[in-house]
Amino acid sequence: MEIDYNELAKKYDLTRKENVDTINRFLENLSFSEETNILDFGCGTGNFTCALKRITNANVYGVEPADKMRQKAIDKNTDVIFEKGNHEKIPFMDNFFDFIYMTDVIHHIPNINVMFKELNRVLKQGGSLCIVTESHKQIESRFWAKYFPATVKVEKKRYPDIPEIVESATNNGFVFSKIETTDANHKHSISKNFLMLVENKGYSMFHLISNDDHECGLADLRNDYSKQVKIEYSHGETFLWLKKPFKNW
Numbered sequence: 030m031e032i033d034y035n036e037l038a039k040k041y042d043l044t045r046k047e048n049v050d051t052i053n054r055f056l057e058n059l060s061f062s063e064e065t066n067i068l069d070f071g072c073g074t075g076n077f078t079c080a081l082k083r084i085t086n087a088n089v090y091g092v093e094p095a096d097k098m099r100q101k102a103i104d105k106n107t108d109v110i111f112e113k114g115n116h117e118k119i120p121f122m123d124n125f126f127d128f129i130y131m132t133d134v135i136h137h138i139p140n141i142n143v144m145f146k147e148l149n150r151v152l153k154q155g156g157s158l159c160i161v162t163e164s165h166k167q168i169e170s171r172f173w174a175k176y177f178p179a180t181v182k183v184e185k186k187r188y189p190d191i192p193e194i195v196e197s198a199t200n201n202g203f204v205f206s207k208i209e210t211t212d213a214n215h216k217h218s219i220s221k222n223f224l225m226l227v228e229n230k231g232y233s234m235f236h237l238i239s240n241d242d243h244e245c246g247l248a249d250l251r252n253d254y255s256k257q258v259k260i261e262y263s264h265g266e267t268f269l270w271l272k273k274p275f276k277n278w
């Protein structure tokens with residue numbers, strides 16, 4: 030089943046926003062000026078794009094295939110240029126961007142080899158690419174896997190694992206820089222926001238499991254929410270950093 034982001038656009042911003050820690054990580058790793066060209070690839074409703082524009086005042090661009098997601102982004106900030114595009118066609122000239130990032134996108138890409146080739150084309154030599162995703166191990170250790178075990182199988186099927194991503198990137202002109210993970214021990218009760226996110230199927234994986242599996246997990250989740258049960262987990266995200274090397278003439 031295909032995820033329809035034009036449909037999800039209606040409710041996307043009810044439960045999803047930019048993650049400040051992610052943006053801080055970009056800022057710690059790179060320096061930005063008003064001359065820097067940044068691309069948010071698969072920018073959705075522009076939450077990260079607009080935040081990065083506010084913080085850096087660099088030239089920030091977003092590329093997004095789903096018209097209704099992109100329109101929400103355009104409505105948020107007219108200083109950011111949002112264009113229609115996808116992994117096959119990024120509507121910018123060669124060697125244009127200093128930095129490209131993608132948050133929560135790679136598992137939607139049908140052919141990551143094609144994507145890396147296209148990203149490599151629009152990135153400058155010496156430019157950086159950061160892919161924010163989750164490894165298979167991180168997917169297995171999500172705290173909600175206990176409520177929705179069916180999500181683990183569907184997620185591992187659509188998320189390329191980190192070695193596969195690195196191999197495809199390096200086959201298509203990138204060099205590996207480093208991997209950072211944000212795994213840390215957490216213990217807290219279920220938030221109202223998370224419950225709302227699940228009720229609204231705010232993560233696309235909830236559209237890939239049966240309604241019965243969703244309803245059943247939601248009933249257990251509501252129960253634990255009402256009792257303020259403390260949940261322990263350690264799963265975070267993976268930041269994969271790559272570079273486009275300078276050419277030796």
Ligand SMILES: C[S@@+](CC[C@H](N)C(=O)[O-])C[C@H]1O[C@@H](n2cnc3c(N)ncnc32)[C@H](O)[C@@H]1O
Nearest residue numbers: 034071072073095098115116132133134137138
């Ligand atoms: C989970 S959303 C993430 C949106 C945004 N990056 C964020 O973190 O809020 C995934 C996004 O990937 C986009 N997407 C799906 N297929 C794509 C493709 N082939 N090329 C680029 N983006 C794609 C979707 O339209 C959607 O907006």
